[in-house]
Amino acid sequence: MSPYPALDAARVREILTRAHGCRVVVLGDMMLDEHIVGRAQAVAREAPVLIVEQESRYAVPGGATNVAANLRALACEVGVCGVVGDDAAGAALREQLDDRGIGAAGLIAHASRTTSIKLRIWAGGDRQQPQHMVSRVDTVDRRDLDDAAASELIAYLERSIPTADALLISDYWNGVVGSEVVAAALPLARKHGLIIAVDAHGGLTRFGGAAVVTPNQPEAEAELGYALASPALACRGAAELRGRLEAQGVIITLGAAGMVAAALDNDPVLIPAAPQARVADPTGAGDTVAAAVTAGLLGGGSILEAALIGELAARIVIRRLGVAVASTEAILAEAGAAHG
Numbered sequence: 001m002s003p004y005p006a007l008d009a010a011r012v013r014e015i016l017t018r019a020h021g022c023r024v025v026v027l028g029d030m031m032l033d034e035h036i037v038g039r040a041q042a043v044a045r046e047a048p049v050l051i052v053e054q055e056s057r058y059a060v061p062g063g064a065t066n067v068a069a070n071l072r073a074l075a076c077e078v079g080v081c082g083v084v085g086d087d088a089a090g091a092a093l094r095e096q097l098d099d100r101g102i103g104a105a106g107l108i109a110h111a112s113r114t115t116s117i118k119l120r121i122w123a124g125g126d127r128q129q130p131q132h133m134v135s136r137v138d139t140v141d142r143r144d145l146d147d148a149a150a151s152e153l154i155a156y157l158e159r160s161i162p163t164a165d166a167l168l169i170s171d172y173w174n175g176v177v178g179s180e181v182v183a184a185a186l187p188l189a190r191k192h193g194l195i196i197a198v199d200a201h202g203g204l205t206r207f208g209g210a211a212v213v214t215p216n217q218p219e220a221e222a223e224l225g226y227a228l229a230s231p232a233l234a235c236r237g238a239a240e241l242r243g244r245l246e247a248q249g250v251i252i253t254l255g256a257a258g259m260v261a262a263a264l265d266n267d268p269v270l271i272p273a274a275p276q277a278r279v280a281d282p283t284g285a286g287d288t289v290a291a292a293v294t295a296g297l298l299g300g301g302s303i304l305e306a307a308l309i310g311e312l313a314a315r316i317v318i319r320r321l322g323v324a325v326a327s328t329e330a331i332l333a334e335a336g337a338a339h340g
Contacts, residue, residue: 028064249303
């Protein structure tokens with residue numbers, strides 16, 4: 001296990017500035033994240049549940065579209081490739097992408113599917129300003145794509161990958177990143193010299209030869225078959241997984257313990273999480289890490305430097321309620337505060 005290195009703000013600025021304008025195709029499971037924010041008023045008479053009086057309701061891109069939103073916040077040019085339903089939620093998600101300047105030509109709407117939605121309900125007390133999630137309701141279409149939808153996605157990938165700099169696959173196991181789509185996307189990306197980054201909830205061996213894979217701890221443990229119960233085991237597991245996947249790097253996020261990065265030409269490095277005054281919500285932090293790591297590689301950073309930038313970005317979003325993004329400016333400020 002190598003010692004934890006420093007990455008000063010000047011180097012972070014250099015890397016992220018080089019990533020500006022780089023073109024990324026985000027392939028994966030597109031979701032709409034809805035949030036109801038209110039105050040807990042009482043316990044319902046008909047069941048032992050809270051009555052939450054709604055104060056606001058909003059929606060933001062989730063799943064693979066959250067990855068895309070984070071890349072766009074880092075000034076990358078981004079296009080998404082995925083499937084939604086021909087419904088109001090799908091239209092709302094497309095509007096969200098348009099508002100952020102994210103290309104949605106590869107967002108295929110099919111009447112046979114339902115747009116996946118994750119609805120989170122937040123509530124505070126009468127005199128309690130911080131909100132806490134009290135419930136989450138998922139509407140998820142996990143069916144495999146039919147042949148027509150898969151063919152449309154592949155056609156978009158064939159048009160977009162030759163002009164891109166990176167392919168980021170965000171697979172929530174909701175049926176979009178099937179074998180046919182993977183078999184088309186990966187060879188095409190390799191042929192055109194793209195950086196291939198993968199953030200998948202399982203089946204990591206499908207993505208052998210990627211530049212970087214960013215599983216969380218449970219996903220890595222499921223692939224390895226043993227628990228990463230100590231720093232030494234986390235480092236061993238990251239190195240073993242990198243070898244199995246024949247990847248240039250593997251970055252495993254460990255929650256409150258930070259992350260571990262294993263690269264082809266370096267010993268694994270454990271990157272501790274920074275002390276946080278308040279963790280508001282870890283939702284979407286993995287998406288942010290995947291996006292920031294990809295931007296780090298696009299900007300010429302090493303696997304370790306990209307991991308350190310990902311850790312800085314994660315610090316920012318976990319202090320915010322709901323799915324959030326970390327901009328270049330916010331990451332630079334975080335880097336300055338960490339090394340100032």
